[in-house]
Amino acid sequence: MTETLLEVNDLNVAFRLASANLTVSSDVSFSVDRGKVLGLIGESGSGKTVTSKAILRLLPKNASLEAKAIRFKGQDISTLTEAEFNRLRGTELAMIFQDPAGSFNPVKTIGWHFRTVGKLHRGAGAPRAKIMAEAKDVLAKADIADPENALRKYPHQMSGGMLQRCLIALVMFSKPSLIVADEPTTNLDNLVERQILDLFDKLRRETDASFIFITHDMTIAEMISDSVIVMYAGQIVEQGPTEALMRRPQHPYTQGLVRTARELEGEVETLTEISGEIGTGIHPENRCRFAPRCPLYEKACDYAIALRPVEGHGLVRCIKAGQSNGTGG
Amino acid sequence: MSELLEFDDVVVTFAASAGMMSRLRGRTTSFNAVDRVNLSVARGEILGIVGESGSGKTTICKAALGLHSIAGGAVSLDGKPARLSDGTMQMVFQDPLSSLNPRQTIAEAIAIPLRLHGRARRGNMAEAIDTLLKDVGLGAQFRNRFPHELSGGQLQRAAIARALATNPRVLFADEAVSKLDVSVRAQILNLLKRLRDSHDLTIIFVTHDLHVARFLCDRIAIMYFGKLLEFGPTRAVYADPKHPYTQELLGTLDHERKSVASTRDVFNPLTDDRRACRYLNRCPHAMAACSDRHPDFRNTGPGHATACYLYEEATQ
Amino acid sequence: MKLRHFLHNRTALAGLTITTLFLLAVFFGPMLSKWSSNQHDFMNALQAPSWAHPFGTDSLGRDVITRVLEGARISLLISVSGVFAAMVFGITAGLYSGFYGGWMDVVVMRVVDLLFAFPAFVLALFLMVALGYGVTNVALAIMLVYLPIFARITRNMTETVRNDAYVQAAQVMGQGVPRILFREILPNISAPILVQATIAIAFGIVIESGLSFIGLGVQPPTPSLGVIMADGQEYFRRSPWVLTLTGLSVTIALLGLNLLGDGIRDLSDPRLKVRE
Numbered sequence: 001m002t003e004t005l006l007e008v009n010d011l012n013v014a015f016r017l018a019s020a021n022l023t024v025s026s027d028v029s030f031s032v033d034r035g036k037v038l039g040l041i042g043e044s045g046s047g048k049t050v051t052s053k054a055i056l057r058l059l060p061k062n063a064s065l066e067a068k069a070i071r072f073k074g075q076d077i078s079t080l081t082e083a084e085f086n087r088l089r090g091t092e093l094a095m096i097f098q099d100p101a102g103s104f105n106p107v108k109t110i111g112w113h114f115r116t117v118g119k120l121h122r123g124a125g126a127p128r129a130k131i132m133a134e135a136k137d138v139l140a141k142a143d144i145a146d147p148e149n150a151l152r153k154y155p156h157q158m159s160g161g162m163l164q165r166c167l168i169a170l171v172m173f174s175k176p177s178l179i180v181a182d183e184p185t186t187n188l189d190n191l192v193e194r195q196i197l198d199l200f201d202k203l204r205r206e207t208d209a210s211f212i213f214i215t216h217d218m219t220i221a222e223m224i225s226d227s228v229i230v231m232y233a234g235q236i237v238e239q240g241p242t243e244a245l246m247r248r249p250q251h252p253y254t255q256g257l258v259r260t261a262r263e264l265e266g267e268v269e270t271l272t273e274i275s276g277e278i279g280t281g282i283h284p285e286n287r288c289r290f291a292p293r294c295p296l297y298e299k300a301c302d303y304a305i306a307l308r309p310v311e312g313h314g315l316v317r318c319i320k321a322g323q324s325n326g327t328g329g
Numbered sequence: 330m331s332e333l334l335e336f337d338d339v340v341v342t343f344a345a346s347a348g349m350m351s352r353l354r355g356r357t358t359s360f361n362a363v364d365r366v367n368l369s370v371a372r373g374e375i376l377g378i379v380g381e382s383g384s385g386k387t388t389i390c391k392a393a394l395g396l397h398s399i400a401g402g403a404v405s406l407d408g409k410p411a412r413l414s415d416g417t418m419q420m421v422f423q424d425p426l427s428s429l430n431p432r433q434t435i436a437e438a439i440a441i442p443l444r445l446h447g448r449a450r451r452g453n454m455a456e457a458i459d460t461l462l463k464d465v466g467l468g469a470q471f472r473n474r475f476p477h478e479l480s481g482g483q484l485q486r487a488a489i490a491r492a493l494a495t496n497p498r499v500l501f502a503d504e505a506v507s508k509l510d511v512s513v514r515a516q517i518l519n520l521l522k523r524l525r526d527s528h529d530l531t532i533i534f535v536t537h538d539l540h541v542a543r544f545l546c547d548r549i550a551i552m553y554f555g556k557l558l559e560f561g562p563t564r565a566v567y568a569d570p571k572h573p574y575t576q577e578l579l580g581t582l583d584h585e586r587k588s589v590a591s592t593r594d595v596f597n598p599l600t601d602d603r604r605a606c607r608y609l610n611r612c613p614h615a616m617a618a619c620s621d622r623h624p625d626f627r628n629t630g631p632g633h634a635t636a637c638y639l640y641e642e643a644t645q
Numbered sequence: 646m647k648l649r650h651f652l653h654n655r656t657a658l659a660g661l662t663i664t665t666l667f668l669l670a671v672f673f674g675p676m677l678s679k680w681s682s683n684q685h686d687f688m689n690a691l692q693a694p695s696w697a698h699p700f701g702t703d704s705l706g707r708d709v710i711t712r713v714l715e716g717a718r719i720s721l722l723i724s725v726s727g728v729f730a731a732m733v734f735g736i737t738a739g740l741y742s743g744f745y746g747g748w749m750d751v752v753v754m755r756v757v758d759l760l761f762a763f764p765a766f767v768l769a770l771f772l773m774v775a776l777g778y779g780v781t782n783v784a785l786a787i788m789l790v791y792l793p794i795f796a797r798i799t800r801n802m803t804e805t806v807r808n809d810a811y812v813q814a815a816q817v818m819g820q821g822v823p824r825i826l827f828r829e830i831l832p833n834i835s836a837p838i839l840v841q842a843t844i845a846i847a848f849g850i851v852i853e854s855g856l857s858f859i860g861l862g863v864q865p866p867t868p869s870l871g872v873i874m875a876d877g878q879e880y881f882r883r884s885p886w887v888l889t890l891t892g893l894s895v896t897i898a899l900l901g902l903n904l905l906g907d908g909i910r911d912l913s914d915p916r917l918k919v920r921e
Contacts, residue, residue: 043510044481159595189381190537194581216511223584253512260515264540265582267564270522271515271544277480278510293512394817414819428810432832442818488814495818 005210006055006178007031009068013047013054016062023283024050025234032178037204037211039225039242041218041257045278047234048214052180055212056095057085073177090120094176098183100163104155110166111135111151114173121174135173141206142169143199161192168199172207180212185220200224218261222246227314230254233278233289236307240314250310250321252294288318296320333372333407333531334393334418334499338365340401341385341392360598362388364555365402367626370499375525375532377546377563379539379578383598384552386535390501394420406499416446416495423504425484429476435462435487436472442494461490464527465520482513486520493528500524503535518545539582543567548632551575554596554607556623561633571635574608606637614639657908663901671718680708682715682868691884700890704880709873713891716868717850717898723780723869724849727787728842735792736838739799740826744807754800757793765790769852773861783862787849798841802834836910843906847899854895870895 013025025047032038042048054065070078077088097103104113111132118131132151139147142165155163164184171179181200185193201224204211215221221228222242229239230251238251249255256274263271276293283289288301300319307315341363363385370376380386391397393404395413404411411418422428429438439458443449449457459469465486476484485505492500502521506514522545525532536542542549542563549566551559551574559572570576596607606612606619618624618638627640652658675682680698686706694701700709742753760768772786806812807830815829850870856862857871858878865872870891877887 043512190539190578190581191381218511219584257511260511263515264544268544270519273515273519274512275516277482277513391813396813396816413817416819418817420814420817422810422814424810428814430811430815430829430833441815441820445819491814491818 002033002036004031004071005034005073007069007071008051008055009070011051011054011067011070012065013050013059014064015060016064021064023234025054028231028236030229030236030239032210032212033226034177034210035204035208036227037200037213037225039221039228040212040214040231041216041221041228042214042231043216043278045233046231048231049182051231052095052182052212052214056089056093056180057082058095091174092177094171094174094179096164096167096171096179096181096184098186100160100167100184101155103167104163106155108154109151110153110155110158110170113170114151117170117174135169138173139166139169141203142166142172143195144169159192161188161195164188164192164196165199168196168203172203172209176209178210178212180214182214183216184213186216197224218246218257219265230257233283235289235317236315237290237317238314239307240310244313248313250313250316251290251318252296252320253290290318331372332369334370334411334533335405335408336366336368336389336393336402337405338367338402339363339389339392339399339404340365341388341397342400343388358599360603361400361555363392364603366552366555366557368550368557368560370531370533371548372531373525373529374547375522375534375545377542377549378533378535378552379537379542379549380552381537381578383554385555386552387503389552390420390503390533390535394418394501416442417497418499418501419492419495419497420501420503421485421488421492421505424508425481425488426476428488429484429491431476434473434475435467435479435490438476438487439491439494442491446495448494448496457494461493462487464493464524465490466516480513481509482516485509485517489517489520489524493524497530499531499533501533501535504537505534506541507536507538514541521545539579551578554598556607557636558608559633559635559637560626561630561635565630565633569630571629571633571640572608572637573612573614573639575635577611654908654911656904657912660901660904660906660908663897664905667717667898667901671714671721674714675711675718678708678711678714680711682707682712683866684708691880693884694886694890701884701886703873703876703884703887709877709887709890712868712873713870713894716870716873716891717894719780719863719868720850720853720870721846721898723784723853723863724787724846727784728791728845728849730784730788731791731845732795732838732842734788735795736799736831738792739796739801740803740830742796743800743803744822744826744830746804750800753796757796760789760793761797765848766852766855769856770861773856778861778864780863780867783853783856786856787852790852791845791849794841794845795838798837799834802837803830806830806833840906840910843902843909847902850895850898 008031009029011025011028012023015022015024028047028051030038040048040052050059053059055070059065067078069076072088072092077085080088104110114135115128115131118126118135122131135151136147139150144150144162144165150162150166158166185196188196197220200211200213203209213221213224225242227240228242228245230237230253232253238245238249238254245254246258249258253274256272259272274293286304288294288305291297291301294301305317305319307317308321310316310321340361342359343362344359366389378386378389388397392399393411406417436458439461440454443454443457458472462469462471467483467486467490471479471483471487479487505521506517509517518541521532521534524530534542534545546563548561549563550557551566551572553574559566559570559575566575567579570579593611596610601610602620604622606623609615609619612619616638624636624638625642626634626636627642629635629640684707686702688706689702690704690706692698692702698708698710700713703709703712738753742750763771769786769790772789773782776782776785812825812829815825820829853862853869854871854874857869858875860875863869863872873891874888877891881888
C-alpha cells in the first residue's frame, strides 16, 4: 500500500521585479508517495527549480509564495513558523544541488561535516566514535572506496564526482524522508554521471526515502523515476507514471521531447524540431502557453486550459489529449 | 575523401601553477593538455571530437585557431600552414551569450567580420547581414537587438551567422548545443547539418554528449587526457568500440547494464607517469607494455584506428 | 534615448543638473558680471555679501563671485586636461598590459605600484617641486597622480574579460589587437573607468586648489580656486565669507561630479535598458 508523503496543492510563486510581478510557477499540484521517485522535467524557465525550492522555502527574498496547502506527512507545512520549518528542513527534508562544492564549508574536512550533522540529529551527547562509524557506513554505501580517508579530506581535494557522492552520503546520513535533487549530474562527466545515477537508483531501492529528481533530460528521468511531471512556462503540462508517459506522451511538448530523445538514441538523418523557444518573462494567462510553438494549434487553444485526466495515463493540459497523435481536430 | 585540415603531432603545453615547495622538490609544473595528436579532417565532413573534461578536446581546437600557442607539431590547411587571420577557420562557442559582445547589436557584430574581410561595403552591408541572418533562420527584426534581448537558440544562431560572415571553410563548434534547452538543441543540430551542405563547410564538433555526436558526426575522435585514443567512422566506433576507454564511455548509453564505469582514479597529469598509457589506472586489460610507453595507433578496421596494445600492430 | 534613461535615474539627474549649472556658471557667469576678476577697488575691500557682491569682496576689493567663477573655470580646465591625459596613457597601458600579461604586465604594474606608494597629494607636491610652478605643471602633476589609477583599473578589468568568448571570437575573426582592445574590450569595461574619471576630475580640482593654496600651483594674480581660498584664509577672521563660500562652491561642484559618476555607472550597461 502506498502512503502519500508530500502533497502540494495549488502552489503559486511570483517574483517581484522593479517593473512587474513575474509569475514563475502557477497552480502547481502534485504528490509524492513514500519511497518513490518523482521526476520533474523542464527547461530553463519552466519553473521546475522554483517549485522545488518553494517547497523547501529556499526562495530569494523577492519571491512571493501562495499555496492552498503543502502537506508533509499529513501536516500542512506552509503554515509553520520559520523556526519550526528549519527543524523540519534539517531532519526530514533535504536538498542536493547541482554544484556539490557549494554545499560544503571549504575550510572544513568531510569528517567535520558528518560530525556536525551527527550532533544535530543524534543529540550533542552522542558518542563521537559511533557517529564516525555510521558516517563510514553511509560513505561506503555511496560507493566511496576508502571512507576513512575520505573523512580526513577537504572538499577541494576531491573530484566533482567524489564530492557529489560525499554530499549524497551526508544527506542520507541525516535520514530524511524527502530528498530534492536539483540536476545533480548536470555538470559531471559522462562516466561519473552514470555512476551517480546508478547510486541514486541503488539508494531509492535500499532506503524508504522519497526523491524529487529535477532534470532537463528525458532519458535520465526515464531511468530514475517512478512518475514524471513535465513543466512548461511555469505550469504542469503533463504528469503520470513514467512508463506510460514515455511510451505514449499526450501533450505535444512532451511528445516533442520524447521524440527528440528517441531520435538521438536511434539513427536519423534529421531531428524533428519543436519550433520556437520558451518565452521569457510574462506568460499569457488565458491561453495555452505552448500554443505559439504547437504543431496542433487551433482557435480553441486561445483559452485557459485546465489539466485533465486521461484514461490510464495521468493528467494532461491539452485539449487534444487522449486523441491519437496528429490526427485530432 | 580529400583531407582538408591536418593536425600533425600537435602538442599544447599548459603551465600548472604549483607552490614553491613542490617546485623545489623538482615536481613538474607543466603538462601537455594536448599530447602529440595526429588527426586529419576530410573536406565536407563533420568530425566529432569526443571526450570528458580535461581531455584536451577544446584546447586542440583553440590551438588550431591560434587562441593557444602550439608547443610542437603543426596544423595545416590544404597542405599549407594554417593562417589564422584570413577567416578560413571560425569558431562557435559553448555559451552563445558570452560569445557576443554585450555592447554590440547583432547587426554590428556581423558587420565587423564582413567589413574586415572585404565581403561587404557600406552600400550592400544591410543586405549581406540580412542574407546571413536568413541563412541561420533569423528574421531581419533581430538586426538591432542586443545579445541580452535574445533567447539561447536565437543567440547561437546569431553567433553562427557571425562565424559564417568570413566565409570560412572550417567551422569549429565547441559544445555548441550543450548550454541550450533540450527543445532548441534539435533546431541547432539540424541547422549545422544543413549549413555543412549549403555553405560547403567542414565542421569540427567538440562534445561530451554521445547521443549528439552520433547524430551529427561522420567520424569520431575519442580523446582522453590529451591523447587521441580512437578514431574512425561514427557508425563503426559506436557499433564496435575498440579502445577499453571508448567501451567504458559508450557503455554509459546502455541503461540496462549496471555499473559500467570503474571507480578507480583517473590519470593525474601532474603526478602520474606520462610515458605510460593514460588509461592505465582504470583499464581492465592493463599489461606490462602499457606502463612502458603510450601505445601507437593500430589499424582496427577500415579507416578505424585505436591506440591500444590489445590489437596487433600493422606489419606493412 | 539615452537622455530619457538618464532623466529616470534620480542620482544621474541630480548629478547632471548640478554639473550643467556649474559648467554654465563658470563659462558664462564671468561674462554677465559687471565686475572683472582683477578689478581692484580698495574703497570696497572686504565687504560682506550683498546684492552687488553676492560673495562679498576680498582684501583688494575684487568681486569674489566673479573670481570664484573664473577661478573654477581655470581649476576645471587644469583638472580635466590632467585627467584626460592620464586616461589616454593609463588606459592604453592598462589595456596592453592586461591583454598580453607576461613581462610587459610586470613592468607596467611595478611602475604603477611605485607611483601608488605615495599618497596622491604628497606625490603632487613632490612633482611640483621637481617640475616647478605653473598651470601646465599642475596639469602634469594631476596626470601623473591619476595615470596609475586608470592603468590599474583598466588592466584589472581587461584581465577579467580577455578570455571571454567574445574576445576570442574577435581574435578568431582576424581582428587586430588594437581594434580588439579599443573596440571590443574598452566599451565593455568603460563604466568603472568613466566613474573613476568623474571622481578624478573632482579630486583634480582639489589637488589644484591645494597646490595653489600653499603657493605651489597657479600663481596670483591668475584666479584659481586655491589662490582665492589662500587669499580668503588670510582675512578669515574679519571676512569669513571669502573662504567659506569658495569652499562651498568647490563642494557643490564635487558633489555634482560624484553623483554624475554614480549615475553613469548605473546607466552605462545596455542590459539595464528597458526595451521600447
